[in-house]
Amino acid sequence: MPTRICLLALIGLPASGKTMFSKWLLELPQTAFNVIHICYDDHFPQPTNETSSETKFEFKKERTQIFSIISELIDALKNTTRFPNHLNTTVKSSLHADCYDFLIICDDNNYYRSMRYKLYQLCKQTECAYAQIYFEGHLEMALQRNSERPAVERVAQKTIQQMAKRLEAPDSATQRWESNTVILNEYTYKDCSAMKIKILEFLGKTFKNTLRPSPVQEKAKNVQSLVHQLDLLLRRRVAEILHTEHAHTLERQERARNLNTKRKDILQNFKTIAEEGMRVDELNEYANLLH
Structure with a gap:
């Protein structure tokens, strides 16, 4: 098979029930799919009231890193169906031995639409499904729940208030890509079990809605693949040339630098031409340009 x-983006204020929902899904005795929980709080420092440029840079850096983790996870599952052990995730395998459906929970506030859209675009590029669950609730409720957390887990009250002002709720009317969304209000998510059938049916159907790259994305993907294949051929060519030439260490190092400079130039020129149309069987012609 x-x-x-499926990437599942959770949306909501701190203390709105996102991680509680994730744990509930992980603890279900049996599901029709494997569950992988990525809790952003395990990768990000606790939010503060600071808004310095340095703090914003670190936040952006952390978000880029976790996006890379998700990309790496998708790649590993697509190619090996195994979970990379070095990634910081919680995994619940399906009791079905031959289950190849994987739900990746992106447990974050995702309060900006741009944050979610980046995940949606990743799904299109990698041919995955995309879904959202919006934990709708009042600011007062989030503040109350946050105050009941252990001190080390509490988010600054000012941070939650600012996030509430900035939160961009899903809007399928104007953003068609957000149409695959379920909304859980402050009453329903208190007892996830009451909505078990609805939630599992929603997630189960989502796997059937695999996204496809647009023609532009598909072309870029093909070009990237060709460039990668040519790079492997060129690197092999460099190794062959250095192996056949007998030179002193310093001369060999200089020769290697020159060859790698040529390799990069060939790749750059090839990329420009490949965007206009290129066949795999033409790669060797470019590899032989390196001498």
């Missing part, structure tokens, strides 16, 4: 992956 082919591997199917």
Whole structure:
């Protein structure tokens, strides 16, 4: 069976029930799919009231890193159907031995639409499914729940208030890509079990809605693949040339630098031409340009 992956973006204020929902899904005795929980709080420092440029840079850096983790996870599942042990995730395997459906929970506030859209675009590029669950609730409720947390887990009250002002709720009317969304209000998510059938049916159907790259994205993907294949051929060519030439260490190092400079130039020129149309069987012609 082919591997199917769904990215599930959770949306909501701190203390709105996102991680509680994730744990509930992980603890279900049996599901029709494997569950992988990525809790952003495990990768990000606790939010503060600071708004310095340095703090914003670190936040952006952390978000880029976790996006890379998700990309790496998708790649590993697509190619090996195995969970990379070095990634900081919680995994619940399906009791079905031959289950190749994987739900990746992106447990974050995702309060800006741009944050979610980046995940949606990743799904299109990697041919995965995409879904959202919006934990709708009042600011007062979030502040109350946050105050009941252990001190080390509490988010600054000012941070939650600012996030509430900036939160961009899903809007499928104007953003069609957000149409695959379920809204859980402050009453329903208190007892996830009451909505078990609805939630599992929603997630189960989502796996059937695999996204596809647009023609532009597909072309870029093909070009990237060709460039990668040519790079491997060129690197092999460099190794062959250095192996056949007998030179002193310093001369060999200089020769290697020159060859790698040529390799990069060939790749750059090839990329420009490949965007206009290129066949795999033409790669060797470019590899032989290196001498």
